[in-house]
Amino acid sequence: MIVDADLHIHSRYSKAVSKLMTFPILAENAKLKGLEIVGTGDILNLQWEKELLEAAQKVDEGSYEIKGVRFLLTAEVEDSRRVHHLLIFPSIDAVRGMRERLKPYSKDIENEGRPHVNLSAAEIADLANELDVLIGAAHSFTPWTALYKEYNSLKEAYGDAKVHFLELGLSADSYVADRIKAHHGLTYLSNSDAHSPMPHRLGREFNRFEIEDATFDEVRKAILKRGGRKIILNVGLDPRLGKYHLTACSKCYTKYRLEDAKGLNWRCELCGGVIKKGVHDRILELADTNERPKDRPPYLHLAPLAEIIAMVLNKAVETKAVKSIWERLLREFGSEIAVLVDVPIKSITELIGEEIAKAIWAFRNEKLIVIPGGGGKYGEIRLPEEIKKAKLEEIGDIKIKHEDVYYRPKQSSILSFLKKA
Known part of the structure; x- marks a missing residue:
């Protein structure tokens, strides 16, 4: 079976996170987005663990279900050098075991969703290995709290401890990350790190798994590339x-x-x-190859639907006008992924008119203008004036000067991976 999963989010027990981050709301929005699996985030927080167990039905030791959405047990921790690590747990017992082992080294593990731990990256990884917990560097390239902010290599950070994956983060994709040869044996995860359940945050990055069931055991096999299970597509923002x-x-x-x-x-x-040094420049500093591993899945750049709607309406993403159109599209066509990739442009036009339909067409055909982000400010998408002024039937002939994103093939050649069998 083909399953879409976002394995890194946060609860309202982490700093600067929406109070709407509750399990029922997360489950509802995950279904609208088209996600079958979501990481709990912050499961080391005892109160968040209690909320999960009260709201969810246990599927197996590492998998829980709420309103048809599976939740896997995940958390993020910050080490002694302010580097963040993503943990994926096989069971509640493993969560509790890790919590007890980390308590002596953390002053905020009782009340913070993302605890600071006075241990090195290697020491945290050793603990994870001991408890059979999957571990990898979170948002590996961002300049504040990431692996490559502090270290020049995986070996320098983790020593001889086993690392199971590398999370790319919003400012990188697999094409640029593969410029570092040491990554070639690792699985890449593309997750949202969402602080809000809103449609432009939850699932803005996700992974497409080919597995037999939506459970921890199956996801672990895919991450470790075992038994024919695998990630067949990473999906996320254009790094710009x-x-x-x-x-x-x-x-x-x-x-x-x-x-x-x-x-x-x-x-x-x-x-x-x-x-702040940008991810682009940091990767080029570390780059030592132009090759890509043969088993690396494609990476699809996917702009959030709400941001496309907001761009056309010239309104903020959080406004009622944007949310109303977003919900109408999802009610009619099933999920955000379907609207962005599968639904005929003619059908979208018939439902909500030509302007937003043209913008979705421009996204699919790489005609949107991208203004890169930097310094802590997100990049922006804009619809070219030529497409704004043209009739829908005319836009296919419009030529737009478009700056290529480095080290990646044309998006149109991999859009088919988002079409589920």
Whole structure:
């Protein structure tokens, strides 16, 4: 069976997270998005664990179900050098065992969703290995709390401990991450790290698994590439839309070339703010190959439907007008993924009119203008004026100058992977 999964989110017990992050709301929005599996996030928090067990039906030791959506036990922890690690647990017993082992090294594990732990990356990985917990670097390239912010290699961070996957994060995809040869034996995960259940956050990045059931055991086999189970597609934002894609000031978001930022000693010449090195530049610093492993799944860049609607309406994503159209499309066609990929443009036009249908066509055909993000500000998508002014039947002939994203094939060649059998 083919299953879509977002394995990294947060609960309202983490800082800067929506109060709407509850299990019933997550389950409802996951179904609308088209996700069959969602990570619980923050399961090391005792209160969040209680809420899961009260709301969910147990499927097996590592899998729970709410309103037809499966939840796997996941958490993120921060180590002594402020690097984040994603954990995927085989059972509640393993969660409780990890909680007890981490307590002596954490002052906030009792009340924080994402606890800080006074242990190194290698020590946390050793504990995970001991408890049969899957572990990997979270959002590996972001400049604040990620592996490559602090280390120059997986070996430097984790030593001899086993690492099971690498999470790409919003500002990178598999094409750029594979520029580092040490990654070639690892599975990549593309997860949302959602702090809100809203449609432009939950499932904005996800993984497509080919497994026999929506359970922890089957997902583990896929991550470890065992028994014919596997990830067949990573899906996420165009890296240029990530908050840290380009090197930029973290205060006024002015973008800089790497050599210019170094020359300014990482201080913005306009406002004096700190310049943060972009994921693009950081990967190029570490790059040591142009090859890709033969078994690497394709990566599909998928813009959130709500953001496409908001772009056309010129309104904020959170407004009622945007949400109303988003819900109408999903009620009619089943899921966000179906609307973005499968539903005929003519059918979308008949339901909500030509303007949004043209924007969805432009997304599918790589005609949207992308303004890269940096310094902590998300990138933006814009609809070219030529497409805005044209009739629907005319847009296929419009030529748009489009800057290619490095190291990836044309999106149109892999869109078919999103069409479920």
